[in-house]
Amino acid sequence: MKKLVLLGSTGSIGTQTLEVVDFLAGEWEVIGLTANKNIDLLEEQARKYRPSYLVVMYESLARELEYRLADQRVNILLGLEGLEYLAGLPEADLVINALVGAVGLRPTVAALKAGNKVGLANKESLVIGGELINKYLEENDDFILPIDSEHNALFQILSGHHRDEIKEIILTASGGPFLNLPREGLKDVSVEEALNHPNWNMGCRISIDSATLMNKGLEVIEAHWLFKQPYDKIRVVIHPESIIHSMVEFIDKSIMAELGVADMRIPIQHVLTYPERKWGIGKSLNLLELGKLTFRAPDLEKFPALGLAYAAGREGGSLSVVLNAANEIAVEGFLNKKIPFTDIPRIVEKTMDLHETVAHPDLDEIYEIDKWARRMAEEVLVGCF
Numbered sequence: 546m547k548k549l550v551l552l553g554s555t556g557s558i559g560t561q562t563l564e565v566v567d568f569l570a571g572e573w574e575v576i577g578l579t580a581n582k583n584i585d586l587l588e589e590q591a592r593k594y595r596p597s598y599l600v601v602m603y604e605s606l607a608r609e610l611e612y613r614l615a616d617q618r619v620n621i622l623l624g625l626e627g628l629e630y631l632a633g634l635p636e637a638d639l640v641i642n643a644l645v646g647a648v649g650l651r652p653t654v655a656a657l658k659a660g661n662k663v664g665l666a667n668k669e670s671l672v673i674g675g676e677l678i679n680k681y682l683e684e685n686d687d688f689i690l691p692i693d694s695e696h697n698a699l700f701q702i703l704s705g706h707h708r709d710e711i712k713e714i715i716l717t718a719s720g721g722p723f724l725n726l727p728r729e730g731l732k733d734v735s736v737e738e739a740l741n742h743p744n745w746n747m748g749c750r751i752s753i754d755s756a757t758l759m760n761k762g763l764e765v766i767e768a769h770w771l772f773k774q775p776y777d778k779i780r781v782v783i784h785p786e787s788i789i790h791s792m793v794e795f796i797d798k799s800i801m802a803e804l805g806v807a808d809m810r811i812p813i814q815h816v817l818t819y820p821e822r823k824w825g826i827g828k829s830l831n832l833l834e835l836g837k838l839t840f841r842a843p844d845l846e847k848f849p850a851l852g853l854a855y856a857a858g859r860e861g862g863s864l865s866v867v868l869n870a871a872n873e874i875a876v877e878g879f880l881n882k883k884i885p886f887t888d889i890p891r892i893v894e895k896t897m898d899l900h901e902t903v904a905h906p907d908l909d910e911i912y913e914i915d916k917w918a919r920r921m922a923e924e925v926l927v928g929c930f
Contacts (some may be wrong), residue, residue, distance in 0.1 A: 546572060546573060546574040547572060547573050547574070547638040547639065548569065548573075548574050548576045548596045548633050548636050548637050548638050548639075549566065549575050549576065549577075549637070549638065549639055549640075549641065549817075549875070550576060550577035550598075550632065550634060550637045550639070550640045550641070550661075550735060551563070551575060551576065551577065551578055551641050551643065552577075552579045552583075552600075552628055552631065552632065552640065552643060552644050552652055552667075553579060553641045553642070553643035553649075553650070553666075553667075554578040554579060554580060554587065554590055554643070554644060554646040555580040555586040555587055555590070556581040556643055556644075556748055557748045557751075557809070558641075558643035558692065558809060558813070559578075559641075559643045559665045560586075560643055561809050561810050561813055562674040562813050562817075563575070563590065563644065564592070564810060564816070564826065565668045565810050565813045565814045565817055565826055566811075567596075567700040568814070568826040569818070569823070571657055571704070572818075572862055573817065575594040575595075575596050576589060576596050576597050576598065576634065576636065576637065577596050577597065577598040577599070577600070577634065577637070578590050578594065578596050578598075578600075579598055579599065579600035579601070579627070579628060579631065579644075580599075580600075580601055580602075581601070581602050582601075582602070582603065582606060584601060584606050584609060584610050584613075586597060587601065587610065588610060588614060588819060591614060591617060591619060592617070595617070595619075595708050596619065597619065597620060598620045598621075598622060598627075598630075598631055598634075599614075599619055599620070599622070599853075600621075600622045600623070600624075600627035600628055600630075600631055601621070601623065601627075602623075602624055602625075602691070603623075603624075603890045604623055607621050607622075607623050611895065619756050625648065625651055625652075625723075627720065628644070628648070628651070628655075629651055629652055629655040630655075631652070631878040632653070632655040632656040632659070632661065632663075633655040633656060633658065633659035633661065634659070634661070634794075634823045635659060637656075637659075637661050637663070638661075639662050639663075639664055639690075640652070640656040640661050640663050640664070640816070641663075641664035641666065641692070641813075641816070642656070642663055642664070642665055642666060642667040642670065643666045643692075644667045645667070645669075645673050645748060645750055645751075645840045646667075646669055646750070646873060647673055647866075647869060647870065647873070647912075647915050649667030649669050649670050650667075650669060650670045650673055650674040650677075650908070650911065651908070652671075652924075653665065653667065653670040653674070653678060654677065654678065654681075654829060654908065656785070657678065657681035657682075657683070657689075660688075661688075662687075662688050662689075662690060662861055663689050663690065664692050664813075664817070665690065665691055665692060665693075665714075666688050666692040666693060666911065667714060668693060668763050668764065669763070669869055670783070671766065671767045671770045671771065672763050672766045672767060672865050672868075672869050673865055673866040673869050673870075673911055673915065674908070674911055675766065675767075675769070675770030675865075676768065676770075676861075676905065677907070677908060677911075679770060684831070688755075689769075689771065690816040690819055691771060691812075691816075691923050692713060692809075692812050692813055693764065693767070693812070694790045694791075694807075694809060694811075694812050694814055695716050695717065695764055695768075695773055695790050695791045696764065696767060696768060696791070697790070697803075697812035697815055697816070698790035698791035698802075698803035698812075699714060699768065699771070699772060699791045699793065700723065700771075701803050701804075701815065702791070702792070702801045702802070703772065703805055704852045705794075705865065708772065708773055708774065709796075709797060710795050710796055711772070711778065711793060711794075711796070712794045712796045712798070713779075713780055713790070713793070713794040714768055714774055714778060714779045714780070714784070714792075714793055714864055715780050715781075715782055715791060715792040715793065715794065715800075716761060716764055716765060716768060716779065716780070716781050716782070716791055717781075717783075717784035717787070717791055717792070717840075718755075718758065718760075718761040718781055718782070718783050718784065718843065719742070719743060719744050719756075719783075719784065719785055719786075719787045720784075720785050720843075721742065721743070721748060721756040721757075721758065721842075722738060722739060722741050722742060722743055723738075723739075723756055724783065724785060726846075728846065728847045729790070731774040731847070731886055731887050732885050732886065732887045733869050734756075734884070734886045735897040736879065736880055736882060739752065739753050739756040739879070740752045740753070740887060741757075742755055742756070743787075744786075744807045748879060750873070750876055752874070753876045753879060753880065754850075754876065755888070756886070757848060757850040757886075757889050757890060758781075758843060758848040758850050758851040759850035759851070759853075759854065759872055759889070759890070759893075761781050761851055761854075762850055762851045762852075762853065762854020762855065762868075763854060765779050765781065765851075765855060765858060766854060766857070766858040766865055767866075769858055775793065776855060776858050776859050777789055781843050781851060781887070782840050782841070782842070782843075783840065783841045783842065783843050784838065784839065784840050785839060786835070786838055786839065788804050788806075788807075788835065788838060789802045789804050789838065790803050790804070790805065790828065791801070791803060792919060795920045798855040799863035804830055805827070805830050806828050806829075806830050808828065810826050810827050810883050811825060811826070811827040814826055814827075820837070824862065826854065846857075849890045849894070850872070850889065850890040850893065851885075852874070852892060853868060853893055853894055854868060856897075858899065860902055861902075861904070862902045862903050862904045862905065862906065863902050863903040863904075863906045863910070863911070863914045864897060864900065864901070864902050865919065866906070866911055866914045866915055867896055867897050867900045867914065867917075867918040868893060868897060869914045870896075870918035870919045870922065871892055871896035871897065871915075871918050871919075871921070871922035871925075872889070872893050874892065874918075874922035874923055874926060875888065875889040875890075875892040875893055875922060875926065876889060880928050883926065884926060888926075892922055892925045892926055893922070894922070895925045896918055896921050896922045896925055899925075900914075900917075900918065900921075
């Protein structure tokens with residue numbers, strides 16, 4: 546059996562990954578699981594999969610978990626050091642990084658340093674550390690297997706093609722729950738409305754990012770690093786049905802697309818079985834029931850977060866770090882009902898304006914800039930700027 550380390554096992558991608566592991570019975574041994582705070586679910590997973598290692602982020606929760614699992618033979622590690630240790634386990638055949646936020650970068654780097662393949666669902670790894678990660682991929686392009694549905698689609702489409710054959714990458718976006726809401730109505734939307742994504746079942750942070758289109762902006766930056774294409778060759782198209790997950794137009798003017806139902810278990814299974822294909826866990830797409838597929842250009846005035854992401858990506862250096870950190874603070878502020886929905890991109894833009902870009906930040910500098918941006922975004926949020 547191949548050995549799997551799953552970082553972020555209690556989140557949306559993590560739990561769906563374990564569903565696919567169950568479906569692929571007998572193929573994977575789970576040797577490491579991690580959680581932020583949800584030790585109830587982590588305990589349940591530990592008893593089912595009996596991993597050698599667990600990681601939680603807080604010492605009090607680690608002690609509680611040790612007490613609960615006193616009858617199990619398991620090593621319980623703590624915090625970021627624990628995540629890095631698991632990611633670098635030499636016996637791991639695959640490390641799936643399903644962590645949410647900037648915390649995911651160090652484990653991704655630790656896995657690549659150790660020569661481990663990474664199933665990447667933590668887009669922040671590439672958004673804030675793409676230049677660093679690229680150094681580890683110069684001779685091993687397939688050491689990162691993307692799990693995000695859009696990038697997994699591109700990975701499949703581009704298999705066997707040289708990057709010089711690409712005319713344009715087309716990332717599709719559902720448009721989120723407010724696609725057809727007039728711009729002036731955005732200031733009054735509720736947290737509950739913003740979390741109600743029309744097509745995908747996702748965690749809170751990514752659901753809000755989808756509603757602002759920031760998620761698509763982060764995916765543009767991610768695609769730039771994964772597929773080594775300039776930003777003027779990466780286009781976003783609104784596709785409300787979420788059936789086409791991404792497309793590539795090649796230089797001969799042909800367009801290839803990857804289609805499927807909105808089910809994250811499908812790209813997860815693709816990563817777990819790569820380079821093979823096996824009978825799938827998801828439902829088949831019934832083309833006769835589709836009716837029609839529609840497309841439109843994104844409204845950058847209504848959803849300015851997408852434009853901010855393009856601007857950060859094009860400038861390069863540390864500005865993407867600031868973009869991501871400020872967005873996390875602003876989204877948290879909205880979820881806690883401290884600010885209106887329309888303040889999310891305003892806080893991000895103001896924090897970006899206050900930053901002096903560092904051209905080639907190293908890993909420590911990235912995290913220092915991340916801390917600075919969070920502090921500054923908090924001050925912007927409470928009206929200090």
